[in-house]
Amino acid sequence: MNPKGKNIYDAAFIGGGAASFFAAIQYADLKPQARCVIIEKGKNLLNKVRISGGGRCNVTNTISMPAELVKNYPRGEKELLGPFHQFSSQDTVEWFESRGVKLKTESDGRIFPVSDSSSSIIDCLMNEVRKKDIAIVTGENITDISFSDEKEWELKGSSQNFNTKLLFLGSGSSPAMWKMLESKLGLKIIPPVPSLFTFNIKDPRIKDLPGISLKEAEVFIRNSKLQSNGPLLITHWGMSGPAILKLSAWGARELAEKKYQFEIAVNWIADFSPQDFITDNRKKHPSALVINHKPEEIPSRLWKSLFQQSGIDEKKKWADLNKAEMLKLEQMLSESVFKVNGKSTFKEEFVTAGGIDLKEVDLKKFSLKKYPTLFLAGEVLNIDAITGGFNFQAAWTGGWIAGTNMAYQEH
Structure with a gap:
């Protein structure tokens, strides 16, 4: 276990996927002096980004009007209308292209890197994390989450512990995490079932x-x-x-x-x-x-x-x-x-319907109503989409909004 002082952060991001990376990058962009860490239980980061679209990474979709975009979400259709006005698929395209990733639109509206390789997206995200000096810890499974009297989050890991003022959950479809959130924080979880x-x-x-x-x-x-x-x-x-x-x-x-x-x-x-x-x-x-x-x-x-x-x-x-x-x-x-x-x-892509009940979430900020310093996005929520880049778009949008509001959050 590391000395306690080494593990005190301003913001911790659980899960090494698209939503966590986007939230961490946005937060660090607005709070360059803050200490941030991304904690992933596996050895590899951005796994779904790597395998999406047959290894090409279907980044998003050409549909950018929020009222049309939401029609592709069986769970989250009504709730995502406001968030998509804040950050839509066009914003995603501009975000990646402004960082040197050239994108192309295919005839069915799906958007991919011109390189036809998910490594273009992964390299971009990893470069941003490195530039912003965001710490990354892999192989660390968070087994307990609690909110202390000091109004900080205490995270118990498999080999080390973390303390953080702000917490972001981008843990995806994780039954163990859902169970812990239900028992420890009293959150309502919609039972997960397969989709796609x-x-x-x-x-x-x-x-x-x-x-x-x-x-x-x-x-x-x-x-x-x-x-x-x-x-x-x-x-x-x-x-x-x-x-x-x-x-x-x-x-x-x-x-x-x-x-x-x-x-x-x-x-x-x-x-x-x-x-x-x-x-x-x-x-x-x-x-x-x-x-x-x-x-x-x-x-x-x-x-x-x-x-x-x-x-x-x-x-x-x-x-x-x-x-x-x-x-x-x-x-x-x-x-x-x-x-x-x-x-x-469907191929290696697996999407789950279910997760944290959206009634628990302030979707203007992507934070919990009960715990305003706990933010979350991606498949940990009861949001999912059809194929076409829409699941990633929900992760980019939620991550960006969460990261922005984390930066302006008063502890």
Whole structure:
């Protein structure tokens, strides 16, 4: 254990992720003489930044209007409107570019470093921490947090202790931390459940089609109000892609209650009606085989597989379709039903719905109402987003606002 005098700080930041780094840098920027420390329980820093976007780091999204930006947050939509007026995705872009990180926008609105490497973002953040002389302690697990009579925070670690006037929590999805905050500080924790996952589906219609994708599909959870649209990808284990991931985020709690056993209906032709497609082909190609005329949006192999499993004769001509067969074709195109049996993590990215109840937090400052000198941001809060750089944006925004208010906080 270090001598006590070595571990007295003006501000301590628990967790070595995006939110903590951003908060610490902002605080130190405004309070250059303050003593700061970032405490991380693992050996590595900025792990999620490193693996995000397949190692490219999806920094943020081109959507910058707060009213539009908040629509991407299943948990936190209402609460983030004010914070995004303080620090939006455009501010994030300017922050990194002003520090030498060149960014680019992809066609779907996601923003990445021009280098296509998360190391550009990590190097930038690490350089800022070094320049501001912020101490970093790794391999140190905080096992106890208490607020002393001297109105300081006392942190008990696995090998050393810390005292600090201001405390920031950027500990992410940590059940141990949530449990401690609940028992020691009396905070209400919303039970965590997974978000952003893919669907496990075993079905002969898609069994041999991994890698097949559609630019636009609609997906509905049957017996539910949940629905989503966007690109869809067939995988070795079932279905993925933005349409599925959005559903998993918006339905995180409902699908957990269903124990990930439910049915979905897929509309493969989201942009037009199946009735129009059938009527048009019956007029234009009456003597042609139905199987030879697919909607342009559906890949050939998928169309063939769906058709073969539909029960309609492969030698059937358009003119010879009866009402029952036309109905089958309609349902095949716009309401293919699949049974989902379980979920899988999306790549290495794992997001949790749940955390500290937002009612406990003053979101103008990202501090606790009960303890105004305890600040927090990122996934430790009950805030999460769909894919596209939005989870990082919540971390940048919360970290920046917290760091700013920490600097102006009277102890």
